Amino acid sequence: MKISEFKTAGKLITGAGAINALADEINRLSISSFAVVTDKGVSQAGLFDLLLAKLPFEPTLVIDDIPAEPEVTIIENKVRQLRDTKIDGVIALGGGSAIDAAKVLAATYDYKGSITDLFGENLIKERLLPLIVLPTTAGTGSEVTNIAILADPIEKVKKGIVSHCLLPDVAIVAPELTLSCPKSITAASGVDAFVHALEAFISVNASPITDALAEKAMALIFHSLPHAYRNGENLVAREQMATGSLMAGLAFGNAGVGAVHALAYPLGGRFHLSHGMSNAVMLPHVLRANAPFCADKLFAVSLLLKLCPPDSKKDFAITTLLNAVEKLCSDVGIPRTLREFDIPESVIPQLAEDASKVTRLLRNNPKQLSVDDIENIYRKAY
Ligand SMILES: NC(=O)c1ccc[n+]([C@@H]2O[C@H](COP(=O)([O-])OP(=O)(O)OC[C@H]3O[C@@H](n4cnc5c(N)ncnc54)[C@H](O)[C@@H]3O)[C@@H](O)[C@H]2O)c1
Ligand SMILES: [Fe+2]
Numbered sequence: 390m391k392i393s394e395f396k397t398a399g400k401l402i403t404g405a406g407a408i409n410a411l412a413d414e415i416n417r418l419s420i421s422s423f424a425v426v427t428d429k430g431v432s433q434a435g436l437f438d439l440l441l442a443k444l445p446f447e448p449t450l451v452i453d454d455i456p457a458e459p460e461v462t463i464i465e466n467k468v469r470q471l472r473d474t475k476i477d478g479v480i481a482l483g484g485g486s487a488i489d490a491a492k493v494l495a496a497t498y499d500y501k502g503s504i505t506d507l508f509g510e511n512l513i514k515e516r517l518l519p520l521i522v523l524p525t526t527a528g529t530g531s532e533v534t535n536i537a538i539l540a541d542p543i544e545k546v547k548k549g550i551v552s553h554c555l556l557p558d559v560a561i562v563a564p565e566l567t568l569s570c571p572k573s574i575t576a577a578s579g580v581d582a583f584v585h586a587l588e589a590f591i592s593v594n595a596s597p598i599t600d601a602l603a604e605k606a607m608a609l610i611f612h613s614l615p616h617a618y619r620n621g622e623n624l625v626a627r628e629q630m631a632t633g634s635l636m637a638g639l640a641f642g643n644a645g646v647g648a649v650h651a652l653a654y655p656l657g658g659r660f661h662l663s664h665g666m667s668n669a670v671m672l673p674h675v676l677r678a679n680a681p682f683c684a685d686k687l688f689a690v691s692l693l694l695k696l697c698p699p700d701s702k703k704d705f706a707i708t709t710l711l712n713a714v715e716k717l718c719s720d721v722g723i724p725r726t727l728r729e730f731d732i733p734e735s736v737i738p739q740l741a742e743d744a745s746k747v748t749r750l751l752r753n754n755p756k757q758l759s760v761d762d763i764e765n766i767y768r769k770a771y
Contacts, residue, residue, distance in 0.1 A: 391596065393594070393596045393598075393643070395598060395643050396534075396535050396553065396556060396643060397642065398532060398533045398556055398557040398558065398560040399557070399559060400558065400559045400560070401533070401559075401560050401562065401635070402414070402559065402560070402562070403561075403563075403631070403632065404562075404563070404564075404628070405563065405564055405624065406563065407561050407562060407563040408440070408523065408561055408565075408566070409443065411440075411443045411444065411480075411521070411523075412443060412445040414521055414559045414561070415444070415445055415480075415521070418478060418519040418521070418558055418559070419477075419519075420477055420519055421477055421478075422449045422475060422477055422478070423450075423476055423477070423478035423479060424448060424449060424450040424452060424474065424476050424478075424479050424480070425437070425440065425448045425450070425451050425480045425482060426452045426455060426467075426479060426480070426481045426483070426487055426490055426491035427440075427451070427453050427455065427481070427482040427483050427487050428456070428457070428483050428484075428486060430457075431482060431483045431487065432453050434525075435569070436482060436566055436569065437451075437453065439566075440523070448480070449474055449475070449476050450470070450471065450474045450476060452467055452470065452490075455483065455487045455490045457484075457486045458486055458547070458657060458661070458663060458664060459486055459489070459490050459540065460539060460540040460541075460542050461504050461505050461508075461539045461540065461541060461542075461548075462542065463490075464497075464504055464539060465503070465505075467490065467494060468494055468497050468498070471498060472498060476498075476518065477518065477519070478518055478521070479491050479494060479495040479518050479519070479520050479521075480520075480523070481520070481521070481522040481557075482523045482566075483524075483525050483526075484524065484526035485524075485531045485538070485578075485664065488522050488524060488529070488531040488532060489529075489531055489538055489539065490537075491520065491522065492520065492522075492531070492537045492555040493537045493539070493550060495516055495518040495519075495520040496513050496515075496516040496518075496552065496555055498516075498517060499517055500513070505541070507550045507552075508539075508541070508549065509551070510552070511552050512552065513550065513554045513555070514552075514554065515554055516554035516555075519558045520557045520558055521557065521558060521561065522557045522559070522560050522561070523560075523561045523562075523566060524566070524567075524631075524634075525569075526567060526574060526575075526578040526634075527567050527570075527575075527578060527579060527582060527617075527627070527631045527633070528567075528578050528579075528581070528630070528634035528638075529578065529581060529585075529634070529638070530582065530634055530635060530637050530638015530641065530642065531638065532557060532560035532635065533556070533557075533560055533635065533638045533639050533642055534556075534638055534641070534642035535551055535552060535553050535554075535555045535556050536549045536550065536555060537555055538664065540657065540658060541658070544658070545658040545659045546654050546658035546659075546743055546747075547654045547657045547658050549749065562631050562632075564624060564627040564628040564630070564631040565627070567617075567627050567631060568621060568624065570621060571621075572618060572621065572722070573722070574665070575614075575617055575618050575621060575630075575721075576618050576665075576721035576722050577663055577665025577666040577668075577723070578634075578665040579610060579617065579618065579630060579665075580665060580669035580717070580718060580721065581664060581665040581668045582610050582630070582633060582634035582637045583607065583614070583633075583637070583672075584646070584649050584650070584668045584669070585606070585634075585640065585641040586602075586603040586604075586606035586607045586610065586633070586636070586641070587603070587649075587672075587676070588641060588645075588648075588649055588650065588753070589602075589603045589637070589640035589641040589644040589645065589646065590603035590607070590640070590690065591647065591679065591687070591755050592641075592644040592646070592647055592755075593752075593754070594643075594645050594753055595644045596644065599639075599640045599643050599644035602637070602639045603636075603640035603641075603644070604689075604693055605633075605636050606634070606637035606640060607633075607637075607690060607693065607694065608633075608693060609629045609632055609633030610629075610630060610633035610637065611717065612629070612694075613625075613626040613630050613633065614721060615717070615721060617629075618720070618722075644753070645750065646750055647675075647754035647755070648675045648678075648750070648754040648756075648758055648763075648766075649668055649671050649672050649675045649676070650668060650747075650750050651747035651750040651751045651754070651763075652671045652675055652740075652763060652766060654743070654744065654747050654750075655739075655740045655743035655744050656670070656727070656730075656732070656740070658743065659739075660732055666723070669723040670723060670724060670725070670726070670727065670730070670770065671770060672714060672718060673711065673714055673715045673718060673725075674769050674770040675766055676711060677711055677769070678756070678758075678765075678766050678769075679754065680707055680711065681756075683755040684703060684707060685703075687710055688703045688706050688707060690710055691706035691707060691709055691713075692706065694710070696709045696710055696713050726770060726771060727767070727770050728771055734771055737764060737768060737771065740767050741761075741763040741767055744763050744767075745758075745759075745760045745763055
């Protein structure tokens with residue numbers, strides 16, 4: 390058996406009402422003055438007020454204008470604002486955008502260089518500020534991963550800062566925080582969570598531990614996403630999605646994601662498709678290209694999702710799975726092709742070139758893809 394390590398947040402508190410634990414955690418971490426990092430959409434949905442009601446004392450600073458899919462330059466500005474305030478803790482309330490921003494802000498509070506220089510692996514060595522995160526989407530799994538993704542406006546791609554210092558001290562996953570998620574965000578972030586579990590499951594770095602998490606996550610998300618999408622008020626479906634997305638985060642935070650994410654990154658960087666949407670539109674096409682190279686694992690997924698009888702032939706079970714994944718995406722309103730996003734066909738070679746540089750993720754993929762392979766996938770997705 391390969392040696393592998395398992396990384397997660399220091400403490401996970403989950404379930405409806407988990408937000409009631411916030412005050413105790415603030416005290417336990419000896420936080421006496423903190424910043425809240427959130428965004429306008431989350432505040433307008435009433436979630437900031439909900440958070441305020443659970444706090445033992447008022448925040449010293451509120452940063453409530455983190456944009457979706459933030460660029461690194463925005464974080465550079467915000468860290469200056471943060472440093473002008475004496476705080477000893479950070480609380481993130483939001484989707485992956487606000488959480489990733491808070492992770493980087495907390496870890497660079499006393500760092501003097503440029504944040505752009507931190508893209509890559511293990512370039513942040515320590516984090517002085519304790520960090521508590523509360524996800525409001527289901528989701529990125531960012532609450533338990535050691536990565537923050539920011540857009541690089543110069544190179545026009547999304548990039549990752551990876552460091553153990555980005556792992557939060559506490560993740561409070563309270564499904565009621567996702568009830569107000571609009572349909573389009575529920576769909577895109579929900580498919581993103583499914584991709585996290587699936588890509589972790591077929592990753593070359595998968596372990597029995599990440600497999601178990603990924604399997605449960607796929608089952609939860611596959612069956613509950615259409616319900617959460619159709620009826621956002623359905624707390625049972627929202628709870629299953631929150632748990633599924635958390636488990637998917639634990640799986641991919643340790644086994645990694647692969648080519649779906651690598652091919653999605655340039656769509657976010659060049660055409661500002663959201664992370665969830667760009668993954669969702671690429672998923673069926675990359676999965677078809679990967680299928681021959683992870684057939685046993687996809688056979689297992691097809692059986693675990695109960696898509697076909699246990700004695701089915703492998704090829705039939707895999708084809709059924711590929712069709713079911715396509716149907717899941719279309720049932721929650723995900724466009725099937727890149728053409729529908731007004732992306733010009735002429736840009737495909739450039740997208741393939743950009744994606745081929747995301748080696749941090751491509752190396753986890755069951756098939757090592759050449760630039761030509763990647764270009765072919767984009768053409769099929771067009
Ligand atoms: N760090 C990681 O491990 C990781 C993993 C995957 C994705 N990401 C990153 O996360 C970001 C995407 O995060 P996301 O998909 O969670 O979306 P998001 O945080 O960008 O939010 C999208 C929109 O939904 C709104 N919103 C969020 N929760 C809401 C709620 N409960 N009610 C009403 N509105 C709500 C926000 O205001 C925002 O306008 C991208 O930048 C992506 O690259 C990070
Ligand atoms: Fe993702």
